[in-house]
Each structure stands twice: as C-alpha cells, then as structure tokens.
Amino acid sequence: MSIRRLWSNPKTLGDVNMVTEELKSLYYRRLLPIEKYYSFHHFHSPSYEDADFDNKPMVLVMGQYSTGKTTFIRYLIEQDFPGSRVGPEPTTDCFTALMHGEAEETTPGNALTVDPKRPFRNLDTFGNSFLNRFQCVQLPNQLLESISIIDTPGILTAAKRRLSRGYDFPAVLRWFAERVDRIILLFDSNKLEFSDELTRAFGALFGFEEKLRVVLNKADAVDSQQLMRVYGALMWSLGKVFRTPEILRVYIGSFWSEPRQVCSHYRLIALEEEDLLADIRNLPRNAAVRKLNDLVKRARLVRAHAHIISHLKQEMPTIFCRRSKKHELIYQLPVIFTKIQQQHHIPAGDFPDCTKMQEKLLGQNFSKFKPLKPSLMASLDKLLSSDIAKVMPLLQQQELRKRSLPSVLDGELMGTFRPEHHRRDPFKEPPKDDGSGETDPDEWAVEKHRPKYDEIFHNLSPRQGKLSGAKVKEWMLSTLLPNSVLAHVWRLSDVDGDGMLDGEEFALAVHLIEAKLEGHWLPRELPPHLVPPSKRQSAGNSDA
Numbered sequence: 001m002s003i004r005r006l007w008s009n010p011k012t013l014g015d016v017n018m019v020t021e022e023l024k025s026l027y028y029r030r031l032l033p034i035e036k037y038y039s040f041h042h043f044h045s046p047s048y049e050d051a052d053f054d055n056k057p058m059v060l061v062m063g064q065y066s067t068g069k070t071t072f073i074r075y076l077i078e079q080d081f082p083g084s085r086v087g088p089e090p091t092t093d094c095f096t097a098l099m100h101g102e103a104e105e106t107t108p109g110n111a112l113t114v115d116p117k118r119p120f121r122n123l124d125t126f127g128n129s130f131l132n133r134f135q136c137v138q139l140p141n142q143l144l145e146s147i148s149i150i151d152t153p154g155i156l157t158a159a160k161r162r163l164s165r166g167y168d169f170p171a172v173l174r175w176f177a178e179r180v181d182r183i184i185l186l187f188d189s190n191k192l193e194f195s196d197e198l199t200r201a202f203g204a205l206f207g208f209e210e211k212l213r214v215v216l217n218k219a220d221a222v223d224s225q226q227l228m229r230v231y232g233a234l235m236w237s238l239g240k241v242f243r244t245p246e247i248l249r250v251y252i253g254s255f256w257s258e259p260r261q262v263c264s265h266y267r268l269i270a271l272e273e274e275d276l277l278a279d280i281r282n283l284p285r286n287a288a289v290r291k292l293n294d295l296v297k298r299a300r301l302v303r304a305h306a307h308i309i310s311h312l313k314q315e316m317p318t319i320f321c322r323r324s325k326k327h328e329l330i331y332q333l334p335v336i337f338t339k340i341q342q343q344h345h346i347p348a349g350d351f352p353d354c355t356k357m358q359e360k361l362l363g364q365n366f367s368k369f370k371p372l373k374p375s376l377m378a379s380l381d382k383l384l385s386s387d388i389a390k391v392m393p394l395l396q397q398q399e400l401r402k403r404s405l406p407s408v409l410d411g412e413l414m415g416t417f418r419p420e421h422h423r424r425d426p427f428k429e430p431p432k433d434d435g436s437g438e439t440d441p442d443e444w445a446v447e448k449h450r451p452k453y454d455e456i457f458h459n460l461s462p463r464q465g466k467l468s469g470a471k472v473k474e475w476m477l478s479t480l481l482p483n484s485v486l487a488h489v490w491r492l493s494d495v496d497g498d499g500m501l502d503g504e505e506f507a508l509a510v511h512l513i514e515a516k517l518e519g520h521w522l523p524r525e526l527p528p529h530l531v532p533p534s535k536r537q538s539a540g541n542s543d544a
C-alpha cells in the first residue's frame with residue numbers, strides 16, 4: 001500500500017477530525033460570544049471560521065525582495081507554478097496561496113473571500129487594494145496534497161519603494177502568521193539588509209516566534225569567512241528585534257534546484273537543508289497541536305481584551321467630560337494594563353501591544369463599551385482551565401496512533417510515493433549488491449546520446465552490467481545538484497527498483513540530469529517514452 005493511501009485512510013483522518021471538531025465547538029461555544037460582546041474583531045483579528053480549523057497546514061514564505069522566496073517554493077514543490085516570476089529585481093507583488101487541486105486553476109482574491117470552503121473569507125477586511133494583490137493557485141501536486149504554501153511580495157528597502165502598497169502590509173502578514181503552521185523567513189547571504197519595512201513586518205510576527213524558521217539563503221555564494229560574518233550579523237539583528245531570539249532556529253542553505261557552487265561549507269548546507277525539509281515534513285503531524293496552541297493564545301488575548309474594555313467602560317463618566325476623559329484614559333493605558341494584570345493575575349504577555357491599542361481606541365466610542373459580564377468570563381475561565389485539558393488526551397491518542405504512520409511527506413519532497421524505491425534510495429542508505437536483467441534497445445528518447453552515456457557508465461566500472469547505488473550517487477554528487485533533485489532522478493531511473501542501475505537506466509539518469517541542468521523540471525512519473533525498452537513489458541507500458 002502506498003504512503004498516500006495510508007495517509008488518506010479514513011480512520012486516521014477521523015482522529016484528526018476529532019480534535020479539530022472539539023476545538024471548533026469550544027471556539028464557537030466559549031470564545032466567539034465574548035469576542036463579539038467586546039468587539040474583539042475590531043481591535044485584533046477577525047473571527048475564526050470552519051475553514052480556519054479544517055484547512056491543511058500552511059507555510060508562509062516571507063522575506064526581503066530577491067532573497068529567493070519564489071525559488072524556494074518551486075524547489076519544495078519541484079515544479080513551476082502559474083504566475084510565478086523569478087528575478088533579481090522585486091518580482092512578486094502578490095500574495096499567492098498555493099493549494100492542491102485536480103486541475104490547474106487561478107482564483108482572484110475577491111472570489112476567494114466569498115468561498116466558505118477556503119480559509120480566506122475574512123481577508124476582505126483589508127480592502128480592495130489588497131484583494132487585487134491576492135490570488136490562489138490550485139495545482140495537482142503531491143506536496144500540496146498535504147500542505148499549502150503562501151508566497152508573499154518581497155519586503156522592500158526604502159530606496160526601492162516608490163509607492164506605498166495601498167494596504168496594511170504588516171497587518172496582512174499578521175493575519176497569515178496567526179493562521180499558518182510555519183513561517184519561513186528568508187535572508188540573502190550576499191546582502192543582509194534590515195529595512196524599515198522589514199522591521200515593521202517583524203512586528204507582525206511577535207507572539208508567533210515558535211512558528212518561525214529563519215533561512216540564511218544562497219549560502220554557497222559566499223566563502224566561509226563571509227558566511228560567519230553574515231551569520232553573526234543576522235543573529236545580532238534578530239536579537240534586537242525579537243524578544244526571544246534564542247528560540248529562533250537559523251538554517252544555512254541554498255534552496256533551489258540548481259547546481260550548488262563549490263564551497264568549504266558545502267556539506268553543512270546539505271545537512272541544514274535536510275533538517276529544514278524534515279521540519280516541513282512533520283507539519284501535518286503537528287497541525288492539531290498548533291491549532292490548540294493558537295486557540296489558547298487567542299483565548300488569553302480575549303480575556304485580557306475583555307478586562308481592558310470593561311475597565312475603560314467603568315472609568316467613563318456617564319454624562320460630562322466624556323471626550324477629555326477618553327483621552328486621559330488612552331494616555332494612561334500603560335498604567336491601566338499594569339493595574340489589570342495585578343488585579344486579575346493575568347500575565348503581561350497575554351496583553352496586546354499598548355501603542356497599537358491606543359491607536360485603535362482613538363476611533364472608538366467608549367460609552368458603547370460593555371461592562372464585565374461574569375457569566376461570559378466564567379465560561380472563558382472554564383475553557384482555559386478545564387476544557388482545553390480535556391482535549392489533551394484526545395491529542396495524545398492521536399499522536400500515538402500517528403507515530404506508527406510513516407511521515408506523510410517521506411519521499412514526497414523527494415518526488416515519489418513508492419516506499420520500495422524509497423528504501424533503496426542511495427541518498428538515504430547504500431543498497432546491497434545483486435544482479436539480474438538484460439538490455440534490449442528499441443526506439444527510445446535517450447537513445448541518440450547513448451554512446452556518450454555508455455562511456456561514462458563503463459568508466460565507472462560496472463559489475464555484471466550494473467552500477468551500485470553508492471557508485472552512482474558518488475558520480476551524481478559531482479553534478480553539484482541538490483540531493484533532493486538527485487534523489488528524484490534516481491527514483492525515476494531505477495525503473496525496476498533493484499537498487500542498481502544497468503546501462504539503460506544509467507543512460508536515462510544522465511539524460512534526466514542533463515535536462516535538469518538545461519533548466520527543465522523533472523517529471524513526477526516517468527513518461528512512457530522515457531521508459532527503457534527492456535523495462536516496458538514489465539512496467540506494463542507496451543506503447544512506444
């Protein structure tokens with residue numbers, strides 16, 4: 001049975017749903033009424049909807065312009081996508097949600113906000129100038145079957161930015177940061193800059209640091225000394241911006257499917273890359289925990305918010321001097337925050353950003369605010385103290401059960417679902433020696449360059465007409481292509497899955513590598529015309 005079948009097994013999906021259904025019901029029953037009562041949505045973030053709980057894990061890719069965001073996504077999904085442009089100047093000016101779909105289809109932002117099945121409904125609060133810069137691209141892609149990816153416009157330096165974006169860019173980022181499972185923040189090793197807009201964008205990530213993975217990209221383009229220097233500078237700058245810089249994980253890499261440049265930290269790059277891919281691979285497994293965490297975080301903010309609003313209400317005079325009192329209260333907000341924290345034993349970390357709250361309060365009519373409603377607050381306390389605790393066993397059961405499942409993306413990032421191939425992958429473990437099978441050439445796309453390929457094959461001294469996985473791997477690595485691409489080539493060319501390549505299979509491998517180096521994307525499955533003639537019967541492809 002394929003890994004894909006295992007994953008979509010209704011029983012395992014049922015477990016996932018049990019936790020999400022419970023979280024959903026807790027949100028609608030306990031939290032949403034309080035959010036509405038204290039106008040939480042005006043101040044902080046729109047309400048959650050079904051789709052926010054049901055959607056697949058999402059990865060948000062962000063960073064300065066030209067740091068390689070779009071290239072990174074292409075590398076992950078191993079294909080190009082409609083509307084993606086890559087280049088040295090700012091190229092992406094849109095938020096693009098990449099999701100799985102049977103047919104390729106692009107949906108503009110305005111249409112997305114009216115689709116209840118998509119998790120983007122309440123993005124309409126950011127206005128038309130944002131919606132015109134937002135789209136969803138659906139693709140048949142195996143990685144996208146398990147996760148969705150959001151490409152974002154590059155963050156500009158002041159010099160590059162002639163026009164303002166026309167929408168609240170940091171607020172949009174925050175909306176996504178709140179809902180995604182992973183935030184990948186890219187930096188370019190060649191030019192590390194911290195622009196104003198970048199620093200402001202970081203503000204959007206406060207409170208979500210644990211979702212953040214920082215990538216120092218294009219690390220093969222600099223020498224080790226410069227890499228050290230850039231790494232140090234990056235850590236220092238991040239430390240100034242984030243309150244908890246020690247939990248930030250910075251990966252050094254060069255995330256594209258092109259050959260790497262030779263450098264003394266080449267091996268480090270390969271290791272770091274595998275770490276990050278493993279992290280992304282685990283997202284579906286951790287999605288329920290993430291949703292639970294975010295719900296708790298939101299509930300705590302709602303509690304602080306309810307106390308703030310009701311306190312302001314209480315302080316307002318009923319008839320006279322309302323205007324001046326309002327301004328006085330706004331001015332004193334930091335003091336009020338401290339007071340509430342002490343009075344109600346609420347940690348300071350649960351409170352919103354004070355300056356932002358002051359700005360938001362300016363436009364509000366305080367006399368319309370609601371007083372503290374004990375029944376609502378009791379319900380909220382119940383949510384935080386006992387309801388959430390009751391979800392934990394469900395979650396643990398689910399975790400236990402899932403541990404016996406193969407990691408859903410195993411091999412997916414590598415381009416295949418066939419576990420028997422995965423096992424023999426020379427990039428994972430060296431295969432055993434074994435030999436059988438003969439060649440029978442026919443009309444074949446690879447045939448015309450056969451002499452050149454055969455020469456390489458014989459120079460690698462095959463045994464009984466075959467090359468072992470280890471030998472092929474060694475040769476392949478000399479192309480400097482990333483391991484994930486080479487693993488993909490290996491799987492396509494070891495047609496009979498015996499962990500070795502015969503002359504034909506090897507020729508096919510070289511052919512695929514050449515195509516890759518010429519800038520083509522590798523096919524997911526081997527098309528019939530590329531199947532070596534001697535393998536056609538056994539593979540069930542008898543057409544030429």
Ligand SMILES: Nc1ncnc2c1ncn2[C@@H]1O[C@H](COP(=O)(O)OP(=O)(O)OP(=O)(O)O)[C@@H](O)[C@H]1O
Binds near residue numbers: 085
């Ligand atoms: N790992 C890498 N090594 C070297 N060059 C790279 C790497 N990744 C991307 N590039 C190059 O960097 C440039 C910018 O890439 P890309 O357009 O993907 O960046 P981006 O962050 O999406 O940019 P924008 O913010 O403009 O959308 C391109 O010329 C691309 O070929």
Ligand SMILES: [Ca+2]
Binds near residue numbers: 069091092152154
């Ligand atoms: Ca881009």
